[in-house]
Amino acid sequence: MRGDRLMRDSRVLVIGAGLAGLAAAVEIAGAGLPVLVVDQAQAPGGAVHRQPLPGVRSIASGMQRRRWTRLMAQINAQAERIEIRCNTRFGGMDYTGDALLTGDGRALMQPRALVLATGARERVQPRPGWTLPCVTTAGAIQAELKTTAHPPYGRVLLAGSGPLLLAVAAELVRLGRAPVAVIEAGHPFSHPLSALRLPASYLIEAAGYLLRVKAAGVPVLTGAHVLAITPSADGLVVRVNTPRGDRSFGADRIGLHDGIAPNDAGLPVDGPVPVLRLGDCREALGARAALADGRAGGGRLAAQLLGRAAPDPSADLDLQRQAQRRLGAIYAHDGLTRLSDLPSDTVLCRCENRTLADLRALGSNPGARGLRLDGRFGMGPCQGRFCAEWVGRLSTPAGLPLPHIGSNRWPSRPIPISDLVDPSAEGLEP
Amino acid sequence: MSDRLDHDVIIAGAGVVGAAIAWHLARAGVRVAIIDATGPAAAASGASDGAVSVASKKPGVMARLASASLIYTHDLAAQGPLQAAFAARPAHIFGSGAAELAAMDTLAAKLNHLSGRVRVVADGGPDLLSGLGTGVDRLMTLEGEGHMPGHKAVRAYLAAPGITCIWPAPLLGYEVADGFVTVRLADRTLRAGQLVLALGVSSPDLIPGLPIVPRAGQLIVTDRGPVGALSGSLTAAAYLVAKTQDGAALPLLPVVIDPLTSGQYLIGSTREDHGDPTRVDFATLRRLLTRAATVWPALRDRRVIRTFAGVRAAVSDSLPIVGPLPGADRVTIVTGFEGDGICLSALIGREVARMLCGLSPDAALAADLAALSPVRFSKNRIEGAA
Numbered sequence: 001m002r003g004d005r006l007m008r009d010s011r012v013l014v015i016g017a018g019l020a021g022l023a024a025a026v027e028i029a030g031a032g033l034p035v036l037v038v039d040q041a042q043a044p045g046g047a048v049h050r051q052p053l054p055g056v057r058s059i060a061s062g063m064q065r066r067r068w069t070r071l072m073a074q075i076n077a078q079a080e081r082i083e084i085r086c087n088t089r090f091g092g093m094d095y096t097g098d099a100l101l102t103g104d105g106r107a108l109m110q111p112r113a114l115v116l117a118t119g120a121r122e123r124v125q126p127r128p129g130w131t132l133p134c135v136t137t138a139g140a141i142q143a144e145l146k147t148t149a150h151p152p153y154g155r156v157l158l159a160g161s162g163p164l165l166l167a168v169a170a171e172l173v174r175l176g177r178a179p180v181a182v183i184e185a186g187h188p189f190s191h192p193l194s195a196l197r198l199p200a201s202y203l204i205e206a207a208g209y210l211l212r213v214k215a216a217g218v219p220v221l222t223g224a225h226v227l228a229i230t231p232s233a234d235g236l237v238v239r240v241n242t243p244r245g246d247r248s249f250g251a252d253r254i255g256l257h258d259g260i261a262p263n264d265a266g267l268p269v270d271g272p273v274p275v276l277r278l279g280d281c282r283e284a285l286g287a288r289a290a291l292a293d294g295r296a297g298g299g300r301l302a303a304q305l306l307g308r309a310a311p312d313p314s315a316d317l318d319l320q321r322q323a324q325r326r327l328g329a330i331y332a333h334d335g336l337t338r339l340s341d342l343p344s345d346t347v348l349c350r351c352e353n354r355t356l357a358d359l360r361a362l363g364s365n366p367g368a369r370g371l372r373l374d375g376r377f378g379m380g381p382c383q384g385r386f387c388a389e390w391v392g393r394l395s396t397p398a399g400l401p402l403p404h405i406g407s408n409r410w411p412s413r414p415i416p417i418s419d420l421v422d423p424s425a426e427g428l429e430p
Numbered sequence: 431m432s433d434r435l436d437h438d439v440i441i442a443g444a445g446v447v448g449a450a451i452a453w454h455l456a457r458a459g460v461r462v463a464i465i466d467a468t469g470p471a472a473a474a475s476g477a478s479d480g481a482v483s484v485a486s487k488k489p490g491v492m493a494r495l496a497s498a499s500l501i502y503t504h505d506l507a508a509q510g511p512l513q514a515a516f517a518a519r520p521a522h523i524f525g526s527g528a529a530e531l532a533a534m535d536t537l538a539a540k541l542n543h544l545s546g547r548v549r550v551v552a553d554g555g556p557d558l559l560s561g562l563g564t565g566v567d568r569l570m571t572l573e574g575e576g577h578m579p580g581h582k583a584v585r586a587y588l589a590a591p592g593i594t595c596i597w598p599a600p601l602l603g604y605e606v607a608d609g610f611v612t613v614r615l616a617d618r619t620l621r622a623g624q625l626v627l628a629l630g631v632s633s634p635d636l637i638p639g640l641p642i643v644p645r646a647g648q649l650i651v652t653d654r655g656p657v658g659a660l661s662g663s664l665t666a667a668a669y670l671v672a673k674t675q676d677g678a679a680l681p682l683l684p685v686v687i688d689p690l691t692s693g694q695y696l697i698g699s700t701r702e703d704h705g706d707p708t709r710v711d712f713a714t715l716r717r718l719l720t721r722a723a724t725v726w727p728a729l730r731d732r733r734v735i736r737t738f739a740g741v742r743a744a745v746s747d748s749l750p751i752v753g754p755l756p757g758a759d760r761v762t763i764v765t766g767f768e769g770d771g772i773c774l775s776a777l778i779g780r781e782v783a784r785m786l787c788g789l790s791p792d793a794a795l796a797a798d799l800a801a802l803s804p805v806r807f808s809k810n811r812i813e814g815a816a
Contacts (some may be wrong), residue, residue: 094711108712369469373476373581381653381735410710414653414733420712421720421730 011036011083012301013099013111015090018046019287020279021117022071023294024301029078031302033112038088038105044072047119047139048287050146059149059171067291090118091419092410097272100410102419113274113301116267117294120260120280124160125335126390128343129229130256131350134236138255142168151177154252157238159183159226161331162259163206169218170209178216181249183224183240185258186331190222194330199323201288221247225338229254258335260284265385266412276301289320339394348394349387351380359395366395368403378405381414437463437594439786440613440622442601442636445475446580447764447771448628449587450779451786453511456592458787463622464593465615467600473630475580475771477649477707477740479688479696481663482576482773484548485521488674489540491749491798496770497546498795499777500575504547506776507576511590515582517691520551521572522660524725525667526565529681533667534570536674541572548574561659563727577663577688580772587779601629601636604761611760624786626762627755631705631743633765637755641746641807642766644705646739648714650697652732657693659728664688666721672701676748683721687729695732697722699740710737742769752778753785753803762786763804 012028014021017039025035037044043051049068052058058065075082091100093114101107122137124130138158145151151172156179158165169182188195195203213220224242231237235252262281269275278297279290296314303310344357354377362375371377377391378384384391384405392402439455441448444466455462466472482503487496507516525534534553541548551573552558556566588595602614604625611625627636634640669684688696700714715737723729745751745766755761764782767774781791781799791799 091712095706095709096711096713098712100712108716367469369472369476373471374585379736381733383736410737411734414735416730416733417652417719417723418730420716420734421723422716 008097009109009111010034011109011111012113012115012305013038013109014115014117016046016117016119016279016281017041017044017084017086018117018119018279018290019048019071020119020281020290020294020297021046021115022075023291024115024117024278024298025082026071026074026078027295027298028115028302029081031299031306033081033302033305035082036111037082037084038090038101039084039086040089040103042086044084044086047143048290050143052149053147056147056149059145059175071291089413089415091415092266092412093268093271093275094410095272100415100420102415106419111273113276113305114268114271115297115301116264116275116277116281117279117290118263118267118281119290120284121263121265121385123258123261123389124256124386125258125339126342126346126348126356126387127226127229127256128346129231129236131347132229132231132236134252135229135254135256138164138168138257141253141255142171145171145175149175151175152253154235155180155250156253156255157181157183157249157251158255158257159238159240160257160259161185161333161335162257163327163331164257164260165255166206166209166213166220168255169220170212173212173216173218178213178218180218180251181240182213182218182220183226183238184220184222184331185225185333185335187222187333188330191330194326198326199319202323202327223333225335226256228343261389265388266383266410268410274301274304283321285317285320285324289317289324292316292320336393339390348391349377349380351382351387352376356394359391362395365397365400368405371395371403371405434621435461435610435623436620437461437622439463439624439626440465440611440620441626441628442466442613443626443628443630443632444470444584444588444595444597445473445628445630445771446471446583446587446775447767447778448626449584450775451626451628451764451782452593453587453590454779454783455786456590458783459592460783460787462593463620464588464595465599465601465613466597467632469597470588470595471581471584473632474740474742474767474769475584477738478580478769478772479649479663479686479698480577480579480772481521481686481688482516482578483521483663484544484546484575484773485523485537485541485572486665486670486673487770487773488748489536489543491801492770493540493544494798495777495795496773497544497548498792499774501547502780503576503578503773503776511586512578512583512776513586515586516576516578518574518576520662521575522559522662522664523570523572523667523670524556524562524566524568524664526567527681529671530667531568533670533681534568537667537670538570546574548572559664561726561728563723563725565721565724571662575662578772583772583775604636606758606760624760624762626764626782626786628764630765630767630771631741633743633751633763637763639807640751640763640765642743642751643703643746645742645744645768646702646704646706646709647699647742647769648702648710648718648739649699649737650715650719650734651736652695652697652729653735654693655728655732657691658689660687660689660695660726662689664726666725683717685718685721685725687722687726695729697729702739705741707739707741709739740769742767744768747806750774750778750802751804751807752782752799753805756805756808
């Protein structure tokens with residue numbers, strides 16, 4: 001039955017060639033251990049340092065470029081111990097310790113340890129029309145800008161909450177396509193004293209974005225929420241609720257963003273070998289923290305594998321955690337309480353096309369099994385990665401723990417069967 | 431029955447068998463409650479492939495009972511609770527190599543002998559089924575079998591009026607005294623005239639010594655695609671060997687490809703002696719998928735979105751355990767279906783309800799039902815609660 005048991009690989013497998021994954025790889029390789037880093041993208045960089053397509057100029061800032069150049073120099077200095085495979089997806093690690101990789105770096109291997117550095121995912125709260133074509137996340141627009149240095153077609157509107165909205169807006173302005181509006185649910189400019197307690201680098205960055213967006217005359221509405229997105233003869237119409245009444249905007253492309261969360265759906269929690277989550281994948285604290293956490297975690301893992309004393313924990317991380325907490329307070333808003341006021345035909349689970357009405361038909365507090373088996377929430381290809389949070393909140397009476405409708409077993413992402421079948425086997429052995 | 435009782439009958443375990451018993455009792459006017467540690471269809475019933483199959487049953491007692499249950503399931507679907515839960519559909523069996531072909535001969539002979547609702551409507555080469563890939567020497571198509579997802583069946587049975595559902599409520603223990611059973615839950619005790627333990631793989635927790643072991647099977651769910659490309663389940667003949675000849679060396683991998691009404695496929699399955707529903711491994715899944723995609727190449731265009739292991743309750747002699755618990759008056763045990771509960775639930779539900787109402791079983795089935803009695807293990811120290 002298990003004639004095809006694998007030999008233990010001597011390498012540490014790192015999933016994600018972003019800041020956290022690469023920083024960890026540098027530390028692990030620096031301690032003398034071989035590392036295989038895989039990433040689903042065409043080039044290393046992760047979300048923050050996403051690289052332009054060949055022949056496209058980079059739109060990264062000077063600060064970003066310096067950070068990336070420094071990190072890649074450290075990787076190159078360890079080149080004989082670090083292999084980076086791009087266009088490669090992590091399928092998961094099973095209870096025997098087999099790790100599945102698909103794509104260019106296709107393999108079934110038993111790594112010495114597993115580092116998960118898959119970054120953050122964007123949260124997008126359901127709203128009427130959020131599943132329409134040309135409505136994406138704000139991060140997806142940013143990724144497009146970074147890879148193509150070219151703004152999307154037509155009128156762009158950004159909505160939701162968080163510092164990313166202004167960052168994307170500023171990049172759009174710089175590329176000559178000022179967004180028609182930024183719709184921010186929070187009141188970030190009403191907390192000047194809290195803002196002053198943020199690290200200076202945060203403030204300088206944010207002030208730069210805001211100045212550029214304001215100078216371009218982009219309306220930035222705060223305390224404002226998207227009520228509905230509807231298709232129209234010439235694109236999309238966005239109806240917005242503001243403290244001073246409702247307004248409408250026409251748009252061709254909409255970027256939604258309601259903050260970030262660890263991109264950890266379906267990832268193993270532990271295994272027969274050490275499993276470590278680093279950076280935003282463990283705690284969504286942003287780029288600066290990812291770098292610090294990657295370094296510290298990589299150093300800890302290497303010490304553990306080599307039986308050495310663990311290095312001192314990094315104080316940097318606490319600093320970033322504090323800053324993120326302040327940012328959270330600055331951007332605080334009542335968006336969540338608006339969830340239950342959504343029209344009943346609002347789609348919650350886009351994979352299985354399940355609406356708020358379908359959820360309510362399950363009765364009060366249906367629990368995880370009822371939501372999944374009877375409601376089919378979280379049963380599609382994303383397995384709840386995107387809807388679990390909202391479905392959980394909407395289906396659970398206040399005060400009760402949220403049901404766990406997401407999946408924490410592999411595949412962490414849909415895996416093509418053609419990638420799984422054994423190319424060498426006849427498939428007929430017992 | 432007496433007013434001193436909260437319920438005439440309490441059923442512990444809201445799987446498909448417990449739910450079927452509850453429905454039959456409620457219909458007979460019995461005040462019935464069903465309790466479950468988690469909720470409806472929380473274990474094997476919810477993880478099943480939903481096959482209502484006579485073909486896969488061991489010849490003899492199991493095949494005869496399954497055949498009778500299939501006929502009754504068709505009745506309950508035609509005008510009864512299973513209308514929306516059960517769907518008749520063909521079953522395709524394929525084989526390659528001498529051992530699988532022989533297993534198909536045995537199957538044809540068994541079905542002929544049963545003369546039930548299931549009959550062979552086609553038997554020949556791989557060209558009988560369009561879309562079939564390579565690695566098939568013989569294909570046999572059966573009619574009369576069907577498909578019934580466990581959670582749908584449980585919901586359908588329990589939707590009937592007169593059934594009290596209590597969960598999550600683990601059964602902590604029970605005592606039989608003074609003409610009733612006292613059932614202990616975390617937050618209360620309930621009195622009933624009778625207790626039915628339909629706890630599947632958890633049965634030994636309440637009945638120490640019961641020869642039940644967990645037997646897990648790895649399952650794969652794909653994403654959606656065109657509905658109806660495959661008209662019914664596509665089962666390797668090795669699966670019949672695995673299910674009908676215990677411990678037999680399998681000629682080939684016992685894969686089952688099950689098209690769901692959603693346009694997804696469910697692909698299984700193994701038989702492994704453990705009870706961990708999260709234990710799946712790439713090497714095994716790769717082998718299952720390799721044979722599945724060789725035989726049904728359309729799978730190569732699909733993606734795996736979910737995997738899990740269903741845990742069946744297996745009995746040492748491969749027969750379910752159904753009947754009054756020796757040494758514990760007023761307690762009936764119904765367990766050990768090892769994945770066959772979906773198929774047998776209708777019949778077992780009806781017969782256990784008759785048993786609890788003091789009626790004698792259907793004469794044609796009496797001997798086969800008697801073979802399921804737990805008395806066959808009384809030497810092994812199974813006993814009711816002290």
